[in-house]
Amino acid sequence: MNALHTSVHHSAVFDHPEMGEHENIVFVQDKETGLSAIIAVHDTTLGPALGGCRVWPYETPGHALTDALRLSHGMTYKNSLAGLDLGGGKAVIIADPRKDKSVELMEAFGRHVERLAGTYITAEDVGVSPDDMEAVARHTEHVRGTSDTGLGDPSPYTALGVFEGIKSSARHVFGSSNLQGKKISLQGLGHVGFDVARQLHEAGADLTVSDIHVPAVLRAIEAFAATAVDPAEAHMVDADIFVPCALGAGLNARTIPQIQARIVAGAANNQLQTPADGIALKKRGILYAPDYAINAGGVISIALAKPGGCDTKVREKTIAIGETLTAIFDRAKREEATPEQIADRMAEERLSNANSV
């Protein structure tokens, strides 16, 4: 291979904008089953790289690589900040979950995870069902979140962590974690959102709810004496706290000026469209609970669950999300930074401390 070829290949892969400090990227081609996958191990300083497997019909392998690199990087930060002795990784399978997925495909994926000898531990993500993970688990022990390894659905733990995070946000802004009579607008009544709404209702909050799925809204009105609002207007409600539990990028240049609440704290992933949106929230005096800090209950349950169903440790660590957020908010105030900048710093500090011992 001549020098020109080397540099072309180098810039296409090693100079990828999301490449960062990734340790290991495995491209999987399984001729027999047609499996096409990328497994990205970002960092194993704290332990084996844990992160879900996503099945998605990516337009190009380049899009799949970008997603794998970005998501695995995010898992390093999430696992570090959650205090788990686990690194960050992620797998993506290039396939349409509704058309191309098969038991054989998932089993082949399991065989390739096994080859990595435990440096990567897989779990469910978008496009992957519990049955798929059972197929993976037939070929590797490096799986979490299956019926043999865990507590099942992580959503109740995510919801518990979000509830604790809302209380610690309220303490920071209003001087008390008591939610009695607080006006809260919650967007997205799915697995996590509905359970967060239940806990807020039990804590005495006055709930406004929204979802594009009308039956979920009707259920919440009935169960929590909630008021309903159009999902597109959830952030504009005259509320003390806005709780996004639907999809990402809801906090952006259009929505931030319309937010009435003093706090944004919810489960949705990737809530800030860009880093500038975090700064815009701070400028408006709105406290933002960084998404990957407040929604870590699910990964904690996947990481720490033991077969047999005892969840004491998982609950303790999930409840501690409240204390982590308090530490983030206090430090953000001291250092005049945004909470998400501090969350990143704290995650990085834990990694560099581990590196120096």
Ligand code: NAD
């Ligand atoms: P889900 O699919 O069960 O629920 C999402 C809900 O949002 C659905 O009821 C859907 O109808 C609603 N929705 C979609 N678009 C909407 C919109 N524009 N306005 C209002 N409602 C809308 O998902 P989930 O498991 O409850 O997860 C919710 C969020 O939390 C997601 O962003 C997810 O990535 C994140 N999260 C979930 C977990 C977990 O343990 N499930 C863990 C970490 C993060």
